[in-house]
Each structure stands twice: as C-alpha cells, then as structure tokens.
Amino acid sequence: MKITCWSDSEVALCWIRGIDKEWKHFVQNRVKEIRSLIPVESWRYCSTDDNPADVPSRGMNSSQLVENTLWMMGPVWLSQRKEELKSIVITEHLPEECLTEMTAKN
Numbered sequence: 001m002k003i004t005c006w007s008d009s010e011v012a013l014c015w016i017r018g019i020d021k022e023w024k025h026f027v028q029n030r031v032k033e034i035r036s037l038i039p040v041e042s043w044r045y046c047s048t049d050d051n052p053a054d055v056p057s058r059g060m061n062s063s064q065l066v067e068n069t070l071w072m073m074g075p076v077w078l079s080q081r082k083e084e085l086k087s088i089v090i091t092e093h094l095p096e097e098c099l100t101e102m103t104a105k106n
Contacts, residue, residue, distance in 0.1 A: 005038055006046040008054070016043050050075040 007013050015023055015031050017040050023031060048054055055071040065071050 003038060003042050005043050006051075007043065008046050008048045008051040010045065013043055013045055016040060046075065050077070 007016075015021075015027055016034055019040060022028065050070070052070050052074050055068055056065060060068065060071075
C-alpha cells in the first residue's frame with residue numbers, strides 16, 4: 001500500500017525533500033527520522049486554506065465544524081486522480097527559512 005503524507009509547510013517539505021542538502025543538527029535529526037519512516041516521494045503539499053487540520057483553529061464551535069465540508073470531507077481536490085493532486089516541487093529556489101536552517105555554522 002502506498003502512503004501519501006500532506007503538509008501545509010513548504011519549509012518542512014523543503015527540508016524533507018531536499019535530500020542533497022544538509023541542515024542544522026536539530027532539523028537534520030528530525031528529517032532523518034521522517035525519511036526513515038516515510039519515503040521522500042510520499043510527501044505532498046496542501047495549502048493552508050485547504051488543510052482540514054487548520055479548520056478548528058479558525059474559531060469554529062462544534063456545530064459549525066459538523067457543517068464544515070472541508071473539515072468533514074477534506075479538500076475537494078483530494079478525491080481527484082493521483083496524477084492531478086497538488087505536489088510541491090523542490091527547485092533551486094529555496095524558501096528563505098530553509099536557507100537560514102542550512103548548515104553553515106553548527
């Protein structure tokens with residue numbers, strides 16, 4: 001069975017998928033553990049607006065949550081075919097937060 005993991009953090013995905021990069025010790029240790037559990041290619045990007053895990057933190061009460069489609073069903077695009085699903089592509093351009101975490105001086 002193939003596993004797909006989702007994150008709304010481009011920085012975290014940059015760390016996880018940036019295989020040829022070396023991060024500061026704390027980040028590197030976490031990334032190493034994540035990579036030992038889940039293949040790098042299994043990680044995908046989900047925008048914050050499409051992240052059902054963020055819905056409760058937007059000030060909704062329980063009756064509003066029950067009626068919230070994103071919370072109950074997930075993002076609409078999640079039910080699309082695999083080829084159409086959003087994924088983040090790591091390019092030569094790294095988010096600024098990634099650059100500051102790269103090992104320069106540990």
